[in-house]
Amino acid sequence: MILASSFLQDQSFLDVLYIIAFSLFIQGLRGLSGPTTAVRGNRIAAVGMVIAIIATLLNQDEGNLGLIVLGVALGTAVGVPAARQVKMTAMPQMVALFNGVGGGAVFLISWSEFRLTDGFTGVATYITVFSLFAAIVGSVSFWGSNIAFGKLQEIIPGRPISLGAAQQIVNLVLLILAVAAGVDIAAGNHSEAIFVGLLICSALLGNAVVLPIGGADMPVVISMLNAFTGLSAAATGIALNNTALIVAGMIVGASGSILTNLMAVAMNRSIPAIVAGGFGGGGAIAGAEGAGEHAGTVRSTSAADAAIQLAYASRVVIVPGYGMAVAQAQHAVRELTKELEKRGVEVSYAIHPVAGRMPGHMNVLLAEADVPYDQLKEMDDANPEFQRTDVSLVIGANDVTNPAAKNTPSSPIYGMPILEVNDSQSVIVIKRSMNPGFAGIENELYYDPKTAMLFGDAKSAVSEITAELGEI
Amino acid sequence: MILASTLTTNLAILVLAGFIGFVVISKVPNTLHTPLMSGTNAIHGIVLLGGLLVVGAAGNDTFNKVILVIAIAFGTINIVGGFLVTDRMLEMFKSKPKPPKDADGDGDGSGA
Numbered sequence: 260m261i262l263a264s265s266f267l268q269d270q271s272f273l274d275v276l277y278i279i280a281f282s283l284f285i286q287g288l289r290g291l292s293g294p295t296t297a298v299r300g301n302r303i304a305a306v307g308m309v310i311a312i313i314a315t316l317l318n319q320d321e322g323n324l325g326l327i328v329l330g331v332a333l334g335t336a337v338g339v340p341a342a343r344q345v346k347m348t349a350m351p352q353m354v355a356l357f358n359g360v361g362g363g364a365v366f367l368i369s370w371s372e373f374r375l376t377d378g379f380t381g382v383a384t385y386i387t388v389f390s391l392f393a394a395i396v397g398s399v400s401f402w403g404s405n406i407a408f409g410k411l412q413e414i415i416p417g418r419p420i421s422l423g424a425a426q427q428i429v430n431l432v433l434l435i436l437a438v439a440a441g442v443d444i445a446a447g448n449h450s451e452a453i454f455v456g457l458l459i460c461s462a463l464l465g466n467a468v469v470l471p472i473g474g475a476d477m478p479v480v481i482s483m484l485n486a487f488t489g490l491s492a493a494a495t496g497i498a499l500n501n502t503a504l505i506v507a508g509m510i511v512g513a514s515g516s517i518l519t520n521l522m523a524v525a526m527n528r529s530i531p532a533i534v535a536g537g538f539g540g541g542g543a544i545a546g547a548e549g550a551g552e553h554a555g556t557v558r559s560t561s562a563a564d565a566a567i568q569l570a571y572a573s574r575v576v577i578v579p580g581y582g583m584a585v586a587q588a589q590h591a592v593r594e595l596t597k598e599l600e601k602r603g604v605e606v607s608y609a610i611h612p613v614a615g616r617m618p619g620h621m622n623v624l625l626a627e628a629d630v631p632y633d634q635l636k637e638m639d640d641a642n643p644e645f646q647r648t649d650v651s652l653v654i655g656a657n658d659v660t661n662p663a664a665k666n667t668p669s670s671p672i673y674g675m676p677i678l679e680v681n682d683s684q685s686v687i688v689i690k691r692s693m694n695p696g697f698a699g700i701e702n703e704l705y706y707d708p709k710t711a712m713l714f715g716d717a718k719s720a721v722s723e724i725t726a727e728l729g730e731i
Numbered sequence: 732m733i734l735a736s737t738l739t740t741n742l743a744i745l746v747l748a749g750f751i752g753f754v755v756i757s758k759v760p761n762t763l764h765t766p767l768m769s770g771t772n773a774i775h776g777i778v779l780l781g782g783l784l785v786v787g788a789a790g791n792d793t794f795n796k797v798i799l800v801i802a803i804a805f806g807t808i809n810i811v812g813g814f815l816v817t818d819r820m821l822e823m824f825k826s827k828p829k830p831p832k833d834a835d836g837d838g839d840g841s842g843a
Contacts, residue, residue: 284774285751291767292758294824301770301821305814308777315783323786330782330800334807341808342815350820354769357813361775364805368781371795371802375788385738485768485775492778493748497741499784504777505741506748511775513752518764612761619764626823637761 276314281506283307294632311503347627351616352411359404365397365491378449389498391441395461396491402465421471433464477616479522486515525612527675555706566727572649574605582655586717593628595725609641611659648683655717661702686710689720766820773813779806
């Protein structure tokens with residue numbers, strides 16, 4: 260150590276820097292409560308991170324600097340271009356990937372600690388326990404996030420891939436094996452093979468938990484994995500006695516837990532059912548039985564008719580869903596909105612908490628297309644407004660508008676909060692085909708006499724309406 | 732009692748951080764949930780510190796050095812990528828450089 264006597268390496272001084280760092284994290288996150296303060300909030304948190312890193316580097320032997328510079332350079336070379344170039348529609352997979360590498364770092368650190376101390380020899384039991392917890396959860400998060408990334412990027416099919424009824428048993432066995440390996444190590448087994456076995460079981464568990472989950476359930480999964488990585492980081496913090504890690508990790512854990520809960524409520528699923536891997540399948544099967552029961556007729560419309568209907572409305576609510584993201588239709592939607600506003604139509608957007616593939620996905624896309632923040636309405640604010648809405652324009656959203664969730668107790672989605680578009684005077688649904696949505700449930704909304712279906716790709720359909728509007 | 736103090740102090744910090752997290756995050760509107768996720772993502776990149784601390788310890792063999800460099804790289808991706816992407820997103824939410832167009836479309840007759 261070059262500056263051995265310097266106050267810069269005094270533990271109290273470092274502790275103060277860590278306290279400043281985590282205070283900045285909290286202050287930064289407080290900024291996220293509104294769009295005007297959010298940019299600053301994020302930067303405040305980033306400053307906190309720089310301080311935490313500098314504090315840690317102050318106590319470094321110069322002999323290790325080469326390795327640190329190498330790691331940081333590699334990470335920067337990958338992270339910066341990825342963050343700069345990613346499209347807003349690809350944000351869910353980007354977040355999944357960043358989340359995964361965090362989990363990866365956690366389990367690798369835990370592994371290196373194990374090796375460094377010859378299997379936690381002479382280490383306090385609680386440190387061993389927290390390190391092992393971090394290893395298991397970090398590994399689950401790493402592999403789970405990678406699978407989520409693969410599904411969102413469509414490298415792996417988005418549909419549920421599962422072992423059926425055996426899935427939950429397999430998951431449980433993997434969890435028990437991982438925990439048993441951990442207990443064995445904590446009890447004094449120093450064999451690295453056991454530790455590697457723990458990592459492998461956790462890795463398989465991460466795969467097994469996320470593979471059976473369908474694309475539309477991704478908001479829950481991503482939030483949950485986010486919480487996992489946070490908690491594993493907090494556990495690493497306890498193992499390494501580092502307050503900045505504990506606070507930052509725990510706050511992320513809390514954030515991820517809140518989001519997971521919100522998403523689960525918005526999808527009408529319980530978190531235990533999600534963790535048990537029992538989802539995706541149930542709804543689809545029950546829905547398939549109900550399919551085809553509908554004797555009602557579907558009215559289809561044309562872009563020209565839709566344009567007329569919209570042009571003479573005084574209030575229009577746009578309900579976007581994943582279909583808008585797939586078709587990259589957000590800019591076309593914004594153009595349509597501008598055209599309508601020119602005609603004095605009042606336009607707002609009603610956004611369901613689970614629309615898209617991650618929490619807040621639709622809002623990011625619409626913000627990218629320069630939709631003003633105050634036009635974006637959350638579900639609870641939007642629902643009372645539908646009654647005084649002339650036309651609801653549903654773009655690529657399905658299950659989140661299904662009135663069966665309110666009216667049909669036998670429906671698998673009964674009880675799920677929905678956007679009550681059927682309360683509006685009329686509804687136009689832009690959809691590629693009559694295929695049921697992710698949950699595999701027929702949408703009664705489409706058979707409602709006041710609903711007109713405009714079949715086609717979201718982007719081209721919306722552009723056609725805009726073009727037709729220009730000719731009225 | 733004294734022996735356990737590091738653990739109990741850290742547990743106290745952990746629990747308090749959890750409560751603070753719940754309070755602070757509960758105030759974030761649904762609209763900003765994606766930036767919230769990527770922002771908190773960046774913050775858990777702080778595991779980088781763990782990599783820095785362990786790589787600094789004496790006695791790491793070559794294999795340990797390799798996995799620690801990977802861990803540091805992962806942590807850096809997490810931090811740098813997370814903050815940058817969050818900044819990009821939030822800038823979009825903030826930017827409202829087109830008030831004239833909105834005024835035109837207000838329907839109050841002031842525009843075209």
